[in-house]
Amino acid sequence: MTTRRALAALALGTLAAPAVLAQPAWPRRPVRMLVGFAPGGFTDIVARGIAEQYASAFGQPFVIENRSGASGTLAADAVAKANPDGSTLLFGHSTPNAVAAALFTNLPYDPLRDFTPVAQVAVHPHLLVVPASSPHRTTESLIAAAKAQAGAVSYASSGIGSVHHLACEMLAKAAGVQLTHVPYRGSAPAMADLIAGRVDMTIDGVSAVAPQIADGKLRPLAAGTLARIARYPDLTTLREQGYGDIDAMSWVGVFGPPGLAPEIVQALSQATDRAMQAPGLQRVLEGGGSIPADRRGAAFRDFIAAEIDRYKAVLGDGRIPVT
Known part of the structure; x- marks a missing residue:
């Protein structure tokens, strides 16, 4: 009897073995995906969209954890120091993962060394806009006003180091003018003051400005990207207008801690x-006016390296302490 039971148990174990071996090595438990910005913003919305797809693909929850502050660097730093076992990922953004290298003097991580780039998800193009009440109907007119009186033309941004800040400074440098920067604590108050005419211009993302353009509250003067924007095909670019190779856009993507296993990178x-x-x-990407991106792994890393060089050419090599 004992022998029969032993043989039966062995047979059952043999039958069960393929099922055990078929289980994926990763993930065996829920995965945290940190986002460096508050819930409800475009980065958070895209992160939740990709997390939902990952959960369906891998059969484990991918839990979004918003850890906002310090221009997204708090979340990035946490992932840079996380265990590279695949349990913690970053839904990164161009600010903490590229701009920060040029902006901050005491950044607690290296954007190239301290992350494993996995996949760029989307690129978000930006437009140069002015209030509908503005007397300026062309970029040339706006720049002429800035040349006539240094600092007379002001621009809004969602904060120091934001893409809006950097894009407007790139325009000022290309045009040889001085613009007055008015930073806000987020896009919403910046947009409110721009519409009200309390500031003169900004360069902001399609998702933020398109509804205001449609409602007649803002006037677009140029596409901030190297190529024209599909939603506004007749809107010429700043490069076409003679202001250099400005490429005003933000981007988002998935990162792991340094040393993330190649098989996890490939699976993701x-x-x-x-x-x-x-x-x-x-639908999420189209609704925000974003362009799907296909840079993966090494190609994504090379893109980030080029982005860092581009921002350092404008900002120098770190001038502002991380707060």
């Missing part, structure tokens, strides 16, 4: 490719 990269085909995620 493949899952991202599939996610980009999901109608739900496509």
Whole structure:
């Protein structure tokens, strides 16, 4: 009897073995994905869209954890120091993962050394806009006013180091003028003052300015990107208007801690490719005026390195303490 039971148990164990081996090595438990900005913003919305697709692909929850502050660097720093076992990821952004290298003097991580770039998800193009009440109907007119009196033309941004800040400074440098920076604590108050005419201009993302353009509250003067924006095909770029190779855009993507296993990177990269085909995620990106991105792994890292060099050319090599 004992022998029969032993043989039966062995047979059951043999039958069960393939099922055990078929279980994926990763993830075996829920995965945290940190976002360096508050809930409800465009970065957070896209992060939740991609997390939903990952959860479906891997059969484990991908839990969004918003850790806002210090221009997104708090969340980035946490992931830079996390265990590279795949339990913690970062839904990164161009500010903490590229701009910060040029902006801050005491950044607690290296954007290239201290992360494993996995997949860029989207690029978000920006436009140069003025209030509908502005007398300026062309970029040339706006720049002429700035040349006539240094600092007379002001621009709004969502804060020091934001893409809006950097893009407007790139325009000022290309045009040889001095603009007055008016930073706000977020996009919403910046947009409110711009519409009210308390500031003269900004360069902001399609998701922020398109509704205001449609409502007649803002006037677009130029596409801030190297190529024209599909939603506004007749709007010429700043480069076409003679203001250099300004490429005003933000981007988002998935990162792991340094040393993340190549097999996890590959699995996430493949899952991202599939996610980009999901109608739900496509609607999220299209609704925000974003362009799907296909840089993965090493190509994503090379892109970030070029971005850091581009920002350092404008800002120098760190001038502002992290607060």
